[in-house]
Each structure stands twice: as C-alpha cells, then as structure tokens.
Amino acid sequence: MDTSPTALFDSYEQDFKQIIQSIRTKLEGDAQDAQGEQRKAALRRVEMELDEADEMVSQMEIEIQGIPQSLRPSYQTRIKASKADLQRFKKLSKEQHAQLSRAELLSRPGLAGGTSDEPYGATSDRTRLLAGTALLEDGSRRLQDSQRIALETEEQGADILRSLRGQREQIQNARDTLQRADTSIDRASGTLKKMIRRMYQQRFVTGAIIAVLVLLILIILWAKLWR
Template identity: 85%
Template structure:
C-alpha cells in the first residue's frame, strides 16, 4: 500500500477522471442522440455521476491540506483544473435539462395548435402560461442546485476544520512521545552514572580494607620483631 502523502489525492483524481470520461460520453452520446424517456434516463445518470465527481473533488480538497508545501502548488493547479471541468459539465448538463424541458413543453402544446387558432382564442395565452411555469420550474431547480453547492461547501469547510484539529492533536501526541523518549534517555544516563559511582565506592572500600590489612600486618610484624628478638 502506498503511504505517500499524495497517494489518496492521486487515487481520488483518478476516480474523478474516470467519472468525467463517463459523463463526457453520455453528454456527447445518449443525452443528445436519444429522445424521450431514454434521454431523460441518460441525463439522470449524468446527474448521479456529477454528484459522485463533486464528492471526489471535495475529497481532493481535504487531502491537499496534508500535502507538503513543496508539492502543493502543482496539486493545487490539478485541483483547480478538476473544479473547472466539473463546473463545465454541470453547466452542459443544466443546458441539456433546460432544452429537454422546453421540448417537453412545446411537445405538449403543439397537438392543439392547429385547432386552437380557429376554436380556442385563449390557446396562445395557455401556451405562454405553460412556458412561464416551465421557466419557474427551471429557476427552482437552479436554486436547489445552488443550495446543494452551498451545503457541500459548508461540509467541506467542516471537514477541513476537523482535519486541522486532528493534525494538531497528532502533533501534540508526537511531541509528548518525543518528551518521553528524552526523559527515558536522561533516566538511562542517570542510572549509568549511579552504577559508576557505586562501583567506585566499592573499589575505594576494597582499597581502604587492603591498606588497613597491610598496616595491621606491619604492626604485628614490628611487635613480633621487638618482643621476640
């Protein structure tokens, strides 16, 4: 397993590129060439993949916080490119949705156009009402999309705050571990010093005892020499 600081970013970027490729193929293929329900289904699949791609970008933004400063500029440029691609395909998907909605509205109103000119003087007004209703629906969808983007950004900021907090706690743990290691080293040194002092004390005792023994022997020898000679 790759434990480099850029491994997760690279993995998310690879998943993002695969999603973008799939979205591009659908927008250039089924979303334009198909009609009716097949086209709607293709656009729904595109929306799901856009949501996944948006999640990948959010993950990339979180992972870039932990990339070393020496590597960060190039990865920030790659993240900016990914965001630009995502926004471009979101706009294209939105345009295709709007086009499909207009086609649906015109398709529902067109069967009555021939008879409305002669039989229903209010047909044009009804068509205009339908178009206005469709426009209102599109605007409501746009507002919901903006709300979703805002929530995603807030979630991203919260994730970044949590990541920074975890990084600070990790630094505190590392500092505490280093302090314990230094304390352990100091204890080992003190223990070695005490052992040396104890060893020297025993050596001094032995030397002192030897000197006393020699002195006693000399005294006894002197006494023996004076008393027996």
C-alpha cells in the first residue's frame, strides 16, 4: 500500500479523470445523438457524474493540505486544470439541457407549425410565445436552483475543509506534545539510571568500609587475646 503524502491525491485525481472521460463520452454520444427520454436519461447521468467529479475536486483540495510545501505548487496547478475541465463540461451540459428544452418546445403539438385565422387561437403566435416564455422561465429556474445547490455544496465543502485543517493542527500539536513528553521521559529515565548506579556504588563503598572495620576489629581482638 502506497503511504506517500501524495498517494490519496493521485488516487482522487485518477478517479476524477475517469469520471470526466465518462462525461465526455456521454455528452458527445448519447446526450447529443439520442432523442426523447433516452437523451434525458443520458443528461441525468451526466449531472450525477458531474456531482461526483465535483466531490473528487473537493477531496483533492483537502489532500493537498497534507502535501509538503516543496511539492504543492505542481499539485495546485493540477487542481486548477481539473477545475477548468469540470467547469467546461458543466457549461456543455447546460447547453445540451437548453437544446433539449428547445427541442421539446418545438415538438409539442400545435407549436411546431400550423396557422389559424383566429388572432388568439391555440396555434397563434401569441400562444407559441407564451408557451416558449413559460418553458424558458422553467429552464432558467432549474438552472438557478442548480447554481444555488452548487454554491451551497461549495460552502459546505469549504466548511469541511476548514474543520479538517483545524483537526489537523490539533493532531500536530498533540504529536508535538507527545514528542516533548517522550523526550522528558527519556531524560527522567536517564536520571533514574544514574541515581540507581550511584546507589549501587554507594552500597559497594559502604560494604567495603564495613568489611574493613570488621577486619580491623578482628585484628585488634586477636592482638589483645594472643599477645
């Protein structure tokens, strides 16, 4: 298992590229060539994959905080390139949504053609204009909702990133504290070892003194008794 500081970033970037390739295939294939419900389904899948790609970019922004400063500039450039690709495909997706809305408008019964002698009949210009305006307003409202959701998601991602950065700093502070405690324990252990060594030395000296004193007492007693 790769435990380098860039391993997770590289993994998220690889997932992002795979998702972008899938989006490109759909936008240039089914979402462009298909019609009706098949095209709608393709565009819905594109929207889901765009959300996944957006999540991958957020994860890359989180992981770059743990990359060493000497390596970070090149990875920041890669994030900018990923964001540019994501925005380009988001724009292309919106354009195809708009094309689909226009196609649906033109394919509605009574809106694709026909004439009427009545100025305000069902197929009159006024009716087509009102229907087109309503459809465009609905599309605009959906785009605004999507933009709002994207902004809320971005804000939530930024909050999560700030929270993770704070937790990272706490972990680093705790690690520094543990390192200082470990150093203090090593010093205390060294001091205790020195004290124990000195204690044994003192016991040895004391024992030697006692032995000498006993020997002197024995010599004095021997001298008193035998002389």
